[in-house]
Structure formats: C-alpha cells, structure tokens
Amino acid sequence: MTDVGIDAIEIWTGKLRLDLPGTLAPAKGEDPEKYTKGLGLFASSLPDTYEDIVTMGANAAHRLMEREDVVPADIGRIDVATESAFDNSKPVSTYIAGCLEQIYDGDFRHANKGERKFACVSGTQAIDDAYNWIRAGRHRGRSALVIATDTALYERGDAGEATQGGGAIAMLIAENPKLMTLSQAQGFGSMDETDFLKPNQQFPSVDGKRSIQVYLARMREAIEDFEGQNGEMHPEDYAHIPFHTPFPGMVRKAAALGYRRLIRDTDVEEALANKIGPQPRPEAFADTEEYREALSEYTEALTSTDRYTTWYEEVIEPTLWISREVGNWYTGSVHVARASALLDGAANGRDLTDARFLVASYGSGAQAEIHEEAVQPGWKREIQKLPIEDHLERRSDIDFEEYELVHDAHNHDVDTGTDLRTFSVPEHEFVFDGWGPMNERQYRFVT
Ligand code: HMG
Numbered sequence: 001m002t003d004v005g006i007d008a009i010e011i012w013t014g015k016l017r018l019d020l021p022g023t024l025a026p027a028k029g030e031d032p033e034k035y036t037k038g039l040g041l042f043a044s045s046l047p048d049t050y051e052d053i054v055t056m057g058a059n060a061a062h063r064l065m066e067r068e069d070v071v072p073a074d075i076g077r078i079d080v081a082t083e084s085a086f087d088n089s090k091p092v093s094t095y096i097a098g099c100l101e102q103i104y105d106g107d108f109r110h111a112n113k114g115e116r117k118f119a120c121v122s123g124t125q126a127i128d129d130a131y132n133w134i135r136a137g138r139h140r141g142r143s144a145l146v147i148a149t150d151t152a153l154y155e156r157g158d159a160g161e162a163t164q165g166g167g168a169i170a171m172l173i174a175e176n177p178k179l180m181t182l183s184q185a186q187g188f189g190s191m192d193e194t195d196f197l198k199p200n201q202q203f204p205s206v207d208g209k210r211s212i213q214v215y216l217a218r219m220r221e222a223i224e225d226f227e228g229q230n231g232e233m234h235p236e237d238y239a240h241i242p243f244h245t246p247f248p249g250m251v252r253k254a255a256a257l258g259y260r261r262l263i264r265d266t267d268v269e270e271a272l273a274n275k276i277g278p279q280p281r282p283e284a285f286a287d288t289e290e291y292r293e294a295l296s297e298y299t300e301a302l303t304s305t306d307r308y309t310t311w312y313e314e315v316i317e318p319t320l321w322i323s324r325e326v327g328n329w330y331t332g333s334v335h336v337a338r339a340s341a342l343l344d345g346a347a348n349g350r351d352l353t354d355a356r357f358l359v360a361s362y363g364s365g366a367q368a369e370i371h372e373e374a375v376q377p378g379w380k381r382e383i384q385k386l387p388i389e390d391h392l393e394r395r396s397d398i399d400f401e402e403y404e405l406v407h408d409a410h411n412h413d414v415d416t417g418t419d420l421r422t423f424s425v426p427e428h429e430f431v432f433d434g435w436g437p438m439n440e441r442q443y444r445f446v447t
Helices: 020-027 032-039 053-068 094-101 119-135 159-163 208-230 246-263 265-276 288-303 306-318 320-327 331-346 379-383 388-393 402-412
Strands: 004-014 017-021 043-046 073-082 112-116 144-154 165-175 180-190 356-363 367-375 430-436 441-446
Touching: 004 053, 004 119, 004 331, 004 379, 004 388, 017 020, 020 032, 020 043, 020 159, 020 402, 032 159, 032 246, 032 306, 043 320, 053 094, 053 144, 053 165, 053 180, 053 430, 073 094, 073 119, 073 246, 094 112, 094 144, 094 180, 094 441, 112 119, 119 144, 119 165, 119 320, 119 331, 119 356, 119 367, 144 331, 159 246, 165 331, 180 208, 208 246, 208 356, 208 367, 246 265, 246 356, 246 379, 265 288, 265 306, 306 320, 320 388, 331 356, 331 379
Parallel strands: 043 165, 073 112, 073 144
Antiparallel strands: 004 165, 004 180, 017 043, 144 165, 180 367, 356 367, 430 441
C-alpha cells in the first residue's frame, strides 16, 4: 500500500510580538517569572489589524504552494481547522480558496472544502480525512491542503490572556510524503466537558485550572486506548512526543504523565525502583483518593530523576521552542510542536530518518488523540525550506497600549472604525480589505 502523510509544512505567524515577561507581566502587576518559569512562555504572536484567520491561512498556504511548486489543479481538498471562525455558514476554506484564486491562474472549483473545530484535534482529524481520501483512491492523484488557523484571544483581564497567540500552519497531505507517515493505530480519550467553550461568543468562557485537569484526564485515556491496540510501549520507542501546547508548562505536566505510562512494566521502571520504588498500582489501594496521592508522589519523585530529565531534554524540549515564542494557536498547536521538533533536529544535525514520533493532539470540549508518525528519508531537506527564524524575527514588537489597540481591533464588539492603525507593513501577502455588501469580509493581495 502506498505511504500517505505530511509532505510539506509552512507556518505563518501573526506579525506582531507581545513580550510577555517584559511588557504584559509589568502591565498586569505580575511576576515575569510566572511567564518564563511557570507557563514557559516568552512572547505571544498577535495578528496585526489587517490580519485575521483568513489572511494568515491563505498566506501560509500561498507560501507552501509556491515553495512546493503546487498549483490549484494539484489540490483536491482544502480543510480548515479553526476555533475563531467569524461566519456560521460559509466555511473559512472558501474564503481562503477565494484569496488564492486572486493570484493563481487556475481555481479550486473541483476541490472539496470544509471546516472543523476542536483545537489541534481538528487539524489532526483533517489530516485523517485526507489520509483516508487518498488511501481510498478518491483523490485523482491530487493532494490535500490542511490549514489550521486561529486568533487565540481571551477577554481582557482573563487569566487566559497570558497564553494568547495567533498564526496559521498549512500542511500538504500526499502520497509518498517527504516528512511523515501516519500509523493505523489511534487512541482516543473523549468526554462531554464544559471547561473551555465559546457558545456563540468570540472570547472563551474558561475555567483554566479545571481545563488543565481535563486535558490530563483525556490524555491519559487516549494513551491507554492507544496502548490497548498497539501493545506495550517503551520510552525509547519515540524520538519526540509533540503535545498540544497551550503553553509549555502544560506539556511539562502531560509529559510526566506520559513518561510514567511509558515506563510501566519496563526495564526503566525496574531500574528506577531502587531509588523511587515501583509505580503504585490501583489494586494495592483501598480507595481511589489514596491511589491518586501515591501516584502523584511517585510522579514527583520520577520527574526529579536524572533519567527523566535527560529524556525530557531530548524528547520533549525540542517540541516547545516555537510555542515559547508564539503562545497558543489552538488548532495549530500540536502541528507547530511537530514542526519544532523537525526543525530542531535539522538544526542540530540529528539523524531522524525512520524515527518515530508519538503525536498527542487535544481539544477542549474535550478530546485527546494519540497516533504514531514515522519520519521519512527526505525530511531534513524538506523542513529546512521552512524559514521559521525569518518568520519569528520579522514580527514587530508592540508596547502595552498598542496591544490594547490591537486587541480592540480584533474584538467584534468594539467599533474601532475602518481607518485602523497598523504596526507593520504588508508585503507580498493577503490583507483584510473591509466588508462587502453582504457583510462578508473581503481580502486583497498586496504586492
Ligand atoms: P494563572 O492563574 O494565570 O497562573 O492561570 P497560575 O497562578 O496558575 O500560574 C501558572 C504557573 O506558573 C503555575 O505552575 C504557577 O505555580 C507558576 P504550576 O503550579 O501549574 O506548575 N508560577 C510561577 N513560577 C515561577 N515563578 C513565579 C510564578 N508564579 C506562578 N513567580 C492558566 C494559568 C493556564 C490556568 C491560565 O492562563 C488560563 O486559563 N489559560 C487558558 C486555558 C488553558 O490554556 N488551559 C490549558 C489546558 S486546556 C487546552 O489546552 C485547550 C485550549 O487550547 C483550548 C482549545 O484548544 O480548545 C486552551
């Protein structure tokens, strides 16, 4: 059977940069170390006033298509994952296709277009759909474009403001991919939860502390479900584990849980037992509370072992460096983490060919999904085409007052007029160009 997976990746970060410890923390009267040490964040990428989910998605897709020499006729599907859609009927993929059609000779008339929500799980579901579509032989030799794009803003003053971000990631899903192939096995942890939601409102209602517990509970279930199909796992099976990363501190918690699960009944658990004892097993405890307490003590001891910290540095840390600089992108988050690991591997001369990644997606509401991916021989050349440093460096820094203006400009309930101040200069990219007669958002390409 032909291999199918991720052939190429492009990232578009919102063009503004808000320094979190240097600008946001003092303005909110907070300790900068809450950001750098607690949450693990240094900056948020935010969209300039002429950017939105459509411009960022279209700009990422355009760059990807140019770089890979792809034209509209080569694309048979455009799926957009977003939690920031502004239209309850017309999918964002049609807006993005419309943008791209302004500058290409051909069109996407015969491409299947859709839209999904569920944070980065929805990006993963769009990849799954593309995978199934190609495997089923319904693609007529064409590839799929999966775009995850979000403006992850919170109400001003909400605790979530610390974890904001905005950007898009475009991925080409194709036969014989240059980057990653996907496993058949998948694990799910999925429950009806109300810890983070946007019921017909722009900014989320969020119970931040509970959202962390829900993330961990669903992730544990997904790992268990995956292990049930795939058999016992070992920490050395995986070169990297990209997680949904609302902020790196969340991954610190998820990785501890994942590692504990990975070492269970392995030589690693045995080797560590002299120092920290064996893992607590539920059958040894009279009640769940006691078991949980013992598990939490064991996890704390585990994460302070050299073995764990070395593993974390090698397997997890390389997935986090872009997130530290851009914040949460909801639907793009795990996909950015995967790209971070590949970029880090290429920059540090690692041989990742045939290495396996365990990819852990998550969306509030809530669902976690786990699957494996295998790195393909062409990965290094391909990922080195993504000029991530340029994208991060070209952002314009904004001060706190400017941040307030930008937040207001993106707030649907604040009338900031049409003559908006901008903080960067658009160049060779799509920009928002005002509203049309049916209240549709309109776009143009700036050369
Ligand atoms: P908060 O009240 O701003 O921060 O809420 P905190 O006081 O809990 O501090 C955060 C961490 O920094 C803590 O670490 C503190 O101890 C530490 P922890 O104890 O948790 O390990 N800290 C410090 N460390 C060193 N020096 C200091 C210091 N001060 C504090 N001086 C929260 C943080 C994340 C809850 C908030 O920002 C929030 O509500 N964010 C939005 C919700 C969120 O991101 N949830 C994550 C899980 S749900 C998810 O990932 C899905 C999501 O992407 C949505 C979707 O995809 O659909 C959000």
